[in-house]
Amino acid sequence: MNYRRFNGSRIIWILCIAVMILVVLAPVFVMFKYSISDRASVVTGGKPIPLWPYDPTLEQFRGLMSMERFFNAFFVSLEIALLSIIISLIVGTPAAYALVRYRFPGFMVLAMLLVSVRLFPDIVSVVPVVEIFIKTNLINSVIGVAMAHSLLSMPYVIFIAMGIFETIPKDLEEQAWILGAGWLYGFTRIVLPVALPGLAAAAIYVFLLSWDEFIFAYFLLAFGELSTLPVLLQKILSWTPQHNLISAISVMLSVPVIIFTFIVQKYMQAGATAGAVK
Amino acid sequence: MAEVKLQNICKRYGRTEVIRDVSIHVKNGEFITLVGPSGCGKTTILRMIAGLERITSGSLYIGDVLSNDIPSKKRGISMVFQSYALFPHMTVSENIAFGLKIKKYGRNEILERVKWAADFLNLNELESRMPKELSGGQRQRVAFARALVLEPDVLLLDEPLSNLDAKLRLKMRSELKRIHRKLNTTIIYVTHDQVEAMSLSNRVVVMNKGVIAQTGSPLEVYNSPSDIFVAGFIGSPAMNFLNGIIIKDEAHLFIDFDGFKLIIPEELRSNCEKYSGKEIIFGIRPEDITDKRFSLNNEENSIDAIIEVVEPLGDKDMIEAATGDTVLTFTADPGKTESGMHIKIGFNMIKSHFFDKETGKIL
Numbered sequence: 001m002n003y004r005r006f007n008g009s010r011i012i013w014i015l016c017i018a019v020m021i022l023v024v025l026a027p028v029f030v031m032f033k034y035s036i037s038d039r040a041s042v043v044t045g046g047k048p049i050p051l052w053p054y055d056p057t058l059e060q061f062r063g064l065m066s067m068e069r070f071f072n073a074f075f076v077s078l079e080i081a082l083l084s085i086i087i088s089l090i091v092g093t094p095a096a097y098a099l100v101r102y103r104f105p106g107f108m109v110l111a112m113l114l115v116s117v118r119l120f121p122d123i124v125s126v127v128p129v130v131e132i133f134i135k136t137n138l139i140n141s142v143i144g145v146a147m148a149h150s151l152l153s154m155p156y157v158i159f160i161a162m163g164i165f166e167t168i169p170k171d172l173e174e175q176a177w178i179l180g181a182g183w184l185y186g187f188t189r190i191v192l193p194v195a196l197p198g199l200a201a202a203a204i205y206v207f208l209l210s211w212d213e214f215i216f217a218y219f220l221l222a223f224g225e226l227s228t229l230p231v232l233l234q235k236i237l238s239w240t241p242q243h244n245l246i247s248a249i250s251v252m253l254s255v256p257v258i259i260f261t262f263i264v265q266k267y268m269q270a271g272a273t274a275g276a277v278k
Numbered sequence: 279m280a281e282v283k284l285q286n287i288c289k290r291y292g293r294t295e296v297i298r299d300v301s302i303h304v305k306n307g308e309f310i311t312l313v314g315p316s317g318c319g320k321t322t323i324l325r326m327i328a329g330l331e332r333i334t335s336g337s338l339y340i341g342d343v344l345s346n347d348i349p350s351k352k353r354g355i356s357m358v359f360q361s362y363a364l365f366p367h368m369t370v371s372e373n374i375a376f377g378l379k380i381k382k383y384g385r386n387e388i389l390e391r392v393k394w395a396a397d398f399l400n401l402n403e404l405e406s407r408m409p410k411e412l413s414g415g416q417r418q419r420v421a422f423a424r425a426l427v428l429e430p431d432v433l434l435l436d437e438p439l440s441n442l443d444a445k446l447r448l449k450m451r452s453e454l455k456r457i458h459r460k461l462n463t464t465i466i467y468v469t470h471d472q473v474e475a476m477s478l479s480n481r482v483v484v485m486n487k488g489v490i491a492q493t494g495s496p497l498e499v500y501n502s503p504s505d506i507f508v509a510g511f512i513g514s515p516a517m518n519f520l521n522g523i524i525i526k527d528e529a530h531l532f533i534d535f536d537g538f539k540l541i542i543p544e545e546l547r548s549n550c551e552k553y554s555g556k557e558i559i560f561g562i563r564p565e566d567i568t569d570k571r572f573s574l575n576n577e578e579n580s581i582d583a584i585i586e587v588v589e590p591l592g593d594k595d596m597i598e599a600a601t602g603d604t605v606l607t608f609t610a611d612p613g614k615t616e617s618g619m620h621i622k623i624g625f626n627m628i629k630s631h632f633f634d635k636e637t638g639k640i641l
């Protein structure tokens with residue numbers, strides 16, 4: 001009897017997971033299918049589009065690979081994403097630490113101010129940001145876009161990092177101080193390593209945000225040579241290319257995300273503070 | 279080894295005073311215990327000695343040095359936290375070596391010392407494990423090893439045994455005594471468990487609400503508590519307290535309770551005489567109360583009582599007996615008492631204590 005009940009709930013679980021996978025993967029599959037479709041499988045002249053291309057091809061990818069603009073944009077995007085991670089972690093982590101360890105009156109006000117950039121639609125908040133960046137000569141530069149992306153992701157980085165630091169008992173640091181560590185040593189050798197898995201999650205978040213971000217990148221790079229992948233995509237879309245080319249670009253867009261997430265999630269094992277205090 | 283002197287130490291958080299005028303002189307190599315109920319300020323005192331908490335006023339000497347403003351790492355102290363505070367991302371030996379590395383010991387010296395500490399605390403097999411792979415008792419020992427490798431002058435211990443089960447706690451207690459005997463470090467030990475305090479140390483400091491209630495050897499605080507708080511806190515099962523009035527007639531001084539009287543013995547007379555006619559609190563420990571059936575004492579100072587609860591403890595029974603409205607706790611040989619029984623109980627009056635009702639101080 002017990003067995004049957006167990007079985008029933010198990011089937012429901014499997015169903016749920018299956019539905020979830022389907023919902024998540026269906027668009028990905030369609031995208032992937034288009035990216036390897038030959039022309040005949042896309043332009044069918046009224047016939048239904050096949051579930052699998054008649055003649056799978058890597059033509060689109062080959063085309064992209066030989067496209068210098070694409071490569072440039074790819075590396076600009078990568079550079080900006082990594083720089084954004086560095087900036088927002090370097091600034092956000094100590095800020096979060098200070099906020100957690102030295103709670104002061106008006107804390108919630110500051111927390112609200114931190115997210116205030118994101119209280120408005122990007123298309124609105126981009127205006128003052130671009131204005132400031134023009135004045136400080138930061139438009140049309142990789143560092144400028146990275147700074148804008150850091151600005152966007154900073155509140156999240158700070159909130160994620162605060163959540164992590166709150167779970168790290170103060171005892172650990174105090175113990176380090178008693179054993180002879182200075183404040184900086186304790187922070188870098190104890191707090192940061194223990195916080196690393198959580199910070200890795202924050203890094204993934206920043207990467208995703210920066211990699212996909214369009215509006216700020218578009219306005220900040222509008223009058224220069226540089227473009228990021230989303231900006232390039234917009235330029236290509238403006239001459240309405242075929243589904244299969246867009247899809248190929250999209251696949252190329254998602255590959256670094258997958259690789260990056262894969263690398264970073266290694267640091268994300270659960271239970272980093274396990275065994276510290278009991 | 280070093281002595282630690284606290285002189286008139288006060289600690290305030292904003293307006294709330296949590297430690298008031300605490301003075302303790304811990305001698306070289308002494309094992310002293312701070313004991314008191316939860317929230318009485320034991321941890322705060324320890325953290326002030328460790329340099330983790332600012333001292334509001336008063337002076338702290340470690341060795342001969344005024345240490346109020348000396349940073350933790352220069353105080354020559356080690357501390358074992360109640361939570362153990364093991365570094366979760368380091369192996370056992372990395373944890374133990376942490377302080378040695380900071381102090382820039384040579385590679386070989388570090389290896390040697392870590393090995394010594396691991397041997398000393400029976401951690402040999404565990405050196406490459408992570409903290410999460412250890413049991414509570416093992417974590418405890420790692421925390422001790424990490425504190426001991428630095429050969430501290432003073433070792434501060436904040437309820438280090440409170441997370442262990444009863445059996446392990448007993449084992450670690452004797453381990454602690456062994457550590458102290460071998461290393462002769464000055465140890466300041468904090469606990470809220472009075473049994474632990476009594477069994478471990480040369481001297482106990484009983485604290486209540488941020489002040490010291492009494493300092494003395496375990497026997498002193500047990501036999502001659504300075505006030506009603508210490509009397510009630512030290513000892514298990516706790517001392518019985520009864521409200522009474524001291525009355526004097528031609529022959530005797532006695533204490534009148536609601537319904538019965540007890541004669542105050544000659545030896546205690548001088549203290550009590552000046553309170554005649556006044557209300558006081560009478561205290562007597564459970565072991566100084568006897569069931570008359572099993573004792574050969576005179577008939578004086580005995581009263582009738584009804585047994586209400588019998589709790590077998592194995593080697594003895596713990597008994598609650600009522601006389602009128604008062605309930606008295608005492609112990610008796612096992613298996614000889616049943617609830618509902620009418621018995622006569624006797625008081626060993628020489629061992630009784632009398633407290634001023636207003637101040638709570640001993641008469």
Ligand SMILES: Nc1ncnc2c1ncn2[C@@H]1O[C@H](COP(=O)(O)OP(=O)(O)OP(=O)(O)O)[C@@H](O)[C@H]1O
Pocket residue numbers: 291294296314315316317318319320321322323470
């Ligand atoms: N940061 C703080 N701000 C205000 N009050 C505090 C602070 N830290 C501790 N206290 C107060 O100081 C008192 C003493 O605390 P402490 O931690 O020293 O108690 P304790 O004797 O160690 O108790 P326990 O046995 O529960 O550990 C408590 O009443 C506590 O509320």
Ligand SMILES: [Mg+2]
Pocket residue numbers: 320321322
């Ligand atoms: Mg405490």
